[in-house]
Amino acid sequence: MAELQVRWHQSTAEVPPAAWERLLQPAQQDPLSPDPAELPFYRWCWLKELEASGSIVPREGWKPCHLGLWRGEELVALAPLYLKGHSYGEFVFDQSFAQLAGQLGLRYYPKLVGMSPVSPVQGYRFLIAAGEDAAELTAVMLELIDGFCRRNRILSCNFLYVDQAWRALAEAAGCATWINQQSQWSNPGHADFSDYLASFNANQRRNIKRERKAVAAAGLSVTPLEGEAIAPTLVGRMHDFYAQHCARWGPWGSKYLSESFFQALAHEPQLRRHLVLFSAHRGDPAEPLAMSLCVRGGDHLWGRYWGSDVEIDCLHFEVCYYAPIEWAIAHGIRHFDPGAGGSHKRRRGFVAQPRASLHRWSDPRFDAILRDWLPGANAQMAREIEAINAELPFTAAYDSPHASHLRTEPAA
Structure with a gap:
């Protein structure tokens, strides 16, 4: 040596x-x-x-x-x-x-x-x-x-x-x-979201269906946007959601990332190719009312940040869990790590690891x-x-x- x-x-x-x-x-x-x-x-x-x-x-x-x-x-x-x-x-x-x-x-x-x-x-x-x-x-x-x-x-x-x-x-x-410990969802072979739902007991299946219907009843759709298809302006909008969400927690908001970092995510191809945004919108996905940012690498997906301009029951669950899981199943993702904390994740199929x-x-x-x-x-x-x-x-x-x-x- x-x-x-x-x-x-x-x-x-x-x-x-x-x-x-x-x-x-x-x-x-x-x-x-x-x-x-x-x-x-x-x-x-x-x-x-x-x-x-x-x-x-x-x-x-x-x-x-x-x-x-x-x-x-x-x-x-x-x-x-x-x-x-x-x-x-x-x-x-x-x-x-x-x-x-x-x-x-x-x-x-x-x-x-x-x-x-x-x-x-x-x-x-x-x-x-x-x-x-x-x-x-x-x-x-x-x-x-x-x-x-x-x-x-x-x-x-x-x-x-x-x-x-x-x-x-x-x-x-x-x-x-x-x-x-940390929570993680792993796909044991689900072909689609219906398979994912079938893995739950009857009571939790009803709960998940009810939560998704609450978002749809509010007139919102959730559209995933990937990699180079993401407009830089939308990444900037994601920073606004992130900053707004952190500000709600006051001194405990833990806003670590600057707007300049989000600009780098938007404009650096090596970074943007890993991004998946989930836009909750009425009409144009480029005009979101809420959004989550996930990061993809190989057959793994990581949930990172989210924010919303509206208070709609169960919107967080839809944008941060259900829509990413549905997308993950469709794209061959084997593991989805939704981030730290949150006992509510477990009721939605995230296992303690x-x-x-x-x-x-x-x-x-x-x-x-x-x-x-x-x-x-x-x-x-x-x-x-x-x-x-x-x-x-x-x-x-x-x-x-x-x-x-x-x-x-x-x-x-």
């Missing part, structure tokens, strides 16, 4: 886009995770535009700090990382860790975080060139990160929503695993306390996931795609 040079990059733009994109080929593929080459949230263009738009920058509490390993002019491995001055925009809630640090007289912030900013999307991993030893490079990079944290008196490094295949490599190199975050702590006392706590916390989360999924409103004969295929305990 001596021939490798270590560089810490203070912005995504410091890395040539072709070098970054070349690493988006997995050393090993997890069949349950998105293809890294089709995961837009870790592409160079996406992360660069988050910074260029002023959305993910130091003044907002996100300082890019990407670790690169180079062999001459060849980028061999990369860890997308950010120094964080807060815990917002992560959706893995570690405020209790910050409280513990305070009780021990330790400074919790800034911390080092590996994730796609403000995107609770499974798939984080170190990007490693094909033909390299992924296990060895993962261990080397974690040692370099440990050294960086010690030199800069950083207490914690956290990798969120990790790719399942890479998770095993990081656990073998000493990362501690914390399990949380375990999501792993990996952690390293530089203070021995802090590390020992949390590693002692994690096994019990993870076991409790496994029981909670099982209990949630046991209450889903499916028919008794329906084999719902529960989360049993994913590990909820750290690897041995």
